[in-house]
Amino acid sequence: MSVSLWSALQATAAQVEKLVSELPEPGSRLPEEQLEVAAAKDAARELRMRFLETRAEAVYDRLTNGGTERLRIAELVEAAAVEFPGLMPTAEQLAADRARRQADKEGYEIDQGIFLRAVLGAPRAGAHLLDTMLRPTPRALGLLPEFLRTGVLETKSVRVERRDGAAYLTMCRDDCLNAEDNQQVDDMETAVDLVLLDPQVKVCVLRGGTMTHPRYRGRRVFSAGINLKSLHAGDISLVGFLLQRELGYIHKLVRGIRTEDAPWHSRTVEKPWVAAVETFAIGGGTQLLLAFDHIIAASDAYLSLPAAREGIVPGAGNFRLGRYTGPRVSRQVILQGRRIRATEPDARLLIDEVVEPEEIDAAVAGAVDRLRGPAVVPNRRMLNLAEEPVDDFRRYMAEFALQQALRLYGEDVISKVGRFVEEVRPTCLVRS
Known part of the structure; x- marks a missing residue:
């Protein structure tokens, strides 16, 4: 030294x-x-x-x-x-x-x-x-025996139910359109740990719950991204939210969970993931989709990553989005706030199936059946190894740790978030 x-x-x-x-x-x-x-x-x-x-x-x-x-x-x-x-x-x-x-x-x-x-x-x-x-959290390990027995988890932000060998995770923050904060990140990692540790689960599904927000009452919403009201209040932390989210549950979606009793032929337990998007996936919601194996969207839904408008870095979105869309579209989405509607041609780069809203349940059931095969997990592992080498992800996250910390305290971010919260008070964050 x-x-x-x-x-x-x-x-x-x-x-x-x-x-x-x-x-x-x-x-x-x-x-x-x-x-x-x-x-x-x-x-x-x-x-x-x-x-x-x-x-x-x-x-x-x-x-x-x-x-x-x-x-x-x-x-x-x-x-x-x-x-x-x-x-x-x-x-x-x-x-x-x-x-x-x-x-x-x-x-x-x-x-x-x-x-x-x-x-x-x-x-x-x-x-x-x-x-x-990548290892399971102490909270998840404490809840595991009960979850294995019942196949049900109820937290403030996420509900989980195991049915017929599949785990159905529902984001249920109807108070803020599933906008993420420290609590939701913690609940999501717990839920992801439990379904990956459960040997009865072969396929996992993530979906937004039904909202009570006046503008979206009775509709399912996937995610409104980061909770800007919490950010304005100082309740979004670098470590507990922004880094734990990327290095914790989202990385576990990609790599699986690391356990001491993993089989000799694999260091992690992985499972295929299906996402069902209704209404919208904004910001962190779209970031999340980039880690999924199969994405279904309702025909009236849209995706967006308005990071530059908000002034922050969209997690690993910059790392993953261009792999799917190419550099031109990723710059339009991240730097200029372009929305991609489920029915437009470029949406096919990000979405596997577009169906009418009333057909989502059937589409989810079909995807779950197709992803049950024993060769799915080893092939997704090889795809992720080729598409996202661990060292590349590590180097990206190293720079992200500092750049996002600086952005959290940028004058433009603080000013924009303050104006936004004043405009939407007392409800939580719907971007127009």
């Missing part, structure tokens, strides 16, 4: 902490105070980047006892804050920021993004962390 660089980082971090303690709360600072603290934070972040460029593997080894301990990303950043003071924000600093609106935060998550960029970018440490994130 470079003693001089580490000492300089600790001293600079201490100066930042002292300055912050002497200034008013972030939302009450004068322009010159904002500039002063931003310059101090930038100096510390430059040193963090330089330190981690060469020491990420060593830091990770120390935190995981040479890779013998499995720490999920939330546990990893907590351990780093304790073991390496100055490298990461403390638990107290993060708690103070969680109590603030997004516009009024100090932005400590940017330092987590710097750290996770370095760890994921380091080949050995990054591969170990990805493998750790």
Whole structure:
């Protein structure tokens, strides 16, 4: 470890902490105070980047006892804050920021993004962390015996029912059109873990539930993407939402779940996934579809990824979308907010079947029957290996960790989200 660089980082971090303690709360600072603290934070972040460029593997080894301990990303950043003071924000600093609106935060998550960029970018440490994130969560393991017995799971965000060898997951956040927040990410990962661990399940289906929102009452909606109301309130976290979502349940859709008792011929347990899209799949909803094996859409549905308009990076959407649509369409969708309606020609690049709304149930049943075959899983594994090499995904997520952290605190994002929430209050986020 470079003693001089580490000492300089600790001293600079201490100066930042002292300055912050002497200034008013972030939302009450004068322009010159904002500039002063931003310059101090930038100096510390430059040193963090330089330190981690060469020491990420060593830091990770120390935190995981040479890779013998499995720490999920939330546990990893907590351990780093304790073991390496100055490298990461403390638990107290993060708690103070969680109590603030997004516009009024100090932005400590940017330092987590710097750290996770370095760890994921380091080949050995990054591969170990990805493998750790493919393992079942403690919550899922605790619920597994009851789920195996009943085949039913009820959470705030997701309902699961096992029927005739298939698991049917229904996103049921009718209060906000299945817009995702930390709670939904946690519930979705629990549900995905359980159906992958259940040996009776051969095929998995995801669908949106029936809504009570006045504009969509009585209709099924797949997903309205990220919950912008929660983002405005400061309740969308880098680690607990944006990274856990991509490295947790969505990556498990692609790679399967890693278990200690997996058969000798496979490190993971995988299953085919079917999605049924009704009304719309906006933002994160469309990102989610890119991990599925078969997609059915109602003829009146549409897909969109309005990331540039919102100012954020659409998860692994930039990584996966062009593989399906080619670079021109992916730029139109991500950079210019183009909607793709289920009935237009380009929709065939993303959707396998387009049916009338009343035919969705029959289409789902047909897809489930077709994907039950014993050769489906090994072939999907080989397809995913060819289309999405693990190292490519790891490198993408390394850069995503930092870029998304920076975007969370971009002035344009905070301004847009604030205006949006004012326009749709008190309901939750429907993009026009």
